[in-house]
Amino acid sequence: MTNKNFAQWKQLHYLWDSLEHFRKTWDRIPGIHTIQFASGQKNLDIYVNENIEDASHRAIPIFFSGAISNRTTQLGPFFSGLGMTKKLGLPLIAIADPTLDDDHSLKLGWYLGNATDNFSKNLSETLDVLHQILGKELILVGGSGGGFAALNAGLNTKASTTTLVWNPQTDIFEYSPRFVKDYLRSQYNFSRDTLRRDDWKKYCRARTDVATRTSVVTDSTLLRPRRLVYLQNAGDSHRTDHLLPLWTATTTQELAEGRNMLGASHGVYVAEFAAGHAPPPANLIASVLHELMDTDLEVNVIESLKEFS
Template identity: 30%
Template sequence: MPNYADEPVYEYGSVDDFEQALSLPGGIHKICLAGELSLDVLISGNLSLIAQGYKIPVFFTGAVTSRELKTGPFFSGGGISRALGTPFVSIADPLISRHDSIGIGWYTGTPASPAMGGIARVVKKISWFFERNVLAIGGSAGGFASLSLAADDSGISALVWNPQTNILNYVPDFVIPYLDVLFEGEWSAEHWKETATQKFESAGLIFDLTVVPPAKNFLYLQNHTDWHVIKHCAPFIESHQMNAEGDGRYTNGANGTIQIANFEKGHTPPKKQLIQDAISLLCSDRNSTEDALHALGTMGHLADTDFKFLPEDLRCDSELLKELRLHFGTQDGKIFNCQLAHAD
């Protein structure tokens, strides 16, 4: 990640103070949240130079690797924005900035210092001040935060890739240290997910995007070989009753679109050029997510996808599949019967 140590720093005692600011110059805006956390917001360049009819790109960071060797705050989007020649905003995860024991925090904050509400107010202030709409951008954990923000405000659009949609369905080796920072306690027990769910709900922190109203405007890019298809993408599609349009595309009947394709292998982010092109298209207020996805296809970004090998949507055949039975025997004469069952 680029080094922003030379950026000027502007400090605010609260989100209220930030909302009262009479100017928003380039630099790092450090805003105290309730409790122990503070929110670091990088404004890079003069946002008023973004043309009318174009959105402000706002970046959210995914997991920070080699965490023990790095000191926050961590900002993403600099390289892409410079390639596009556009000013931008990047928001550091306040939990990661505060605690050097974790490299992923999903922008939830803590029960004593919740973050997403403050982030939403900060972004609304920036949007209002510069009279531009906003495009929230992020992959993986940054994608979770982008979808959360866009769900909070229908005027905010989101571009995400391979996002988590339920924090508790991510890799336990990363989730449990995060939970220990949030709630402390013992997390090695068999029912740690149930305990965490109760604690999240008691704290009022959103951790599962499948059980809250979805964002209205989003383009969600998903690698078809990523294990997130089963654990995160499919539950999101099902819970929000998104319609299968064929060739790995799902829509919400408005301006929300998911495209499952061969963008990259596994959980690897799509190529930088694809992300740059998607940002350029979605930053224009004239383009819907469908327009942007069609344009990405004409640019060749879907050319490597053999749609015959994408995960198949079998929801319409669910009743038939429930009746399937598998009967087989082994060489030692043992007989087994298998039946399709709902997976938790």
């Protein structure tokens, strides 16, 4: 673990030799927890804040990170959501993407791992264990690449979940080719010649998708969580490239500006939250998250988004 800097987070660090060890022994202790899996499989680092035992909320936010900037000067693990939840006084579990651990040039891995590390299964089983131990609904939270991870995790876990995402990718092959090719080179050892092929997307997808899910464009993705809030900047190309294919796979309704509801508890909001692919204002995301901590709340009564309904 010399390629990581745990000290940067100024928290106690705990090492668990298996997920079963963590399940049987972890007593909601805050800090950084590294869970080991079988030989050759990636460890999973999770950050648990000091509010984890707050009994006033019946849900726990689980944050996934997007792309990491200035990667050459930073070591993982990388966690998101700490500042927001601290300001709100909310409990938090943040999960780092181990796909980034062994390649310091890789900025985005979508929590996909590679063909041999069994990571998707290990992540979903960890979420199941967290749900079992805490006895609370999990709110899967993320934007952009972290949004893809949250949607994907919602498809895999058996736990009761709510999903809160903004401007997510829904098919990694439809994202910026630079980021996609960096991931394919790093985790699947595709050669530069292969990645220059005119049909590189089709060729590579046929090989990656045997091992992992690189697209969440299915008819169940938006409806699988118990509740969903999906925020999409109207002027972001992700509206056409990522949201629209997912929306049309789910419903025959037209995707409109403002609030698009799939029943009472699943809402997709298209508005000028921010310019381009920038995240919506942090205070908006924080307000929505805070309201979602009430597990009985339906998204069509979220106060923070009434102006977009």
